[in-house]
Amino acid sequence: MKALKAILQLLFPEYCAVCKRAGSSICLECLSQEPPPECPRDEWIFSLHDYRRRTVRTAIHRLKYENRRGTSGVFAEALYGAILEELSELSLLENFSDPILAPVPISKARRKERGYNQSELISRDLERISNGFIKNGWGALEKTRETEHQARIYHRAERMANVTETFAAKNAEMIRGRNLVLVDDVTTTGATLAEARKILLAAGARRVIAFTVAH
């Protein structure tokens, strides 16, 4: 199945769903035309685009589930611009300097099945695009318990319960006293990010903010 998928992907390379340019499921130019989310999340979560938009949703879905990795770099480019903007403000106001990226982890089982974690791909591309200005703190977090897909759980309270104690901080010496930027593809209720942030703060992180492609 994996081999067949790989062959199909060679035969049908990724192209932008809007302008048909080759290389990714959506190109940076077309992504930048996509509207921001209607209602922003908590003040520490920054989301670039509205997940209800089909083009955005499809591009994320392809990156996440169909091994179409070309869009990771596009998302990273878009996030990098937003992160720089926010950091320039935060570094002045709150001494938020020298941050490390913490991609939201998936469980080992899911990673094995999928072969990669889309948030890690985006974080890695962010480090590359920033020329190492923003370091990718691989392994700041790990997922310790398998959870139901958040999208299948409707109520916020249930979602909160679902993510409780699913993350653990790794490399505490790396986290202590540092500013962290959580990176994920999508946030819905913010429950997953809130839980990840709580764990990082408990491990001694100085301040934690989050960036996602969509909400």
Ligand SMILES: [Zn+2]
């Ligand atoms: Zn395009």
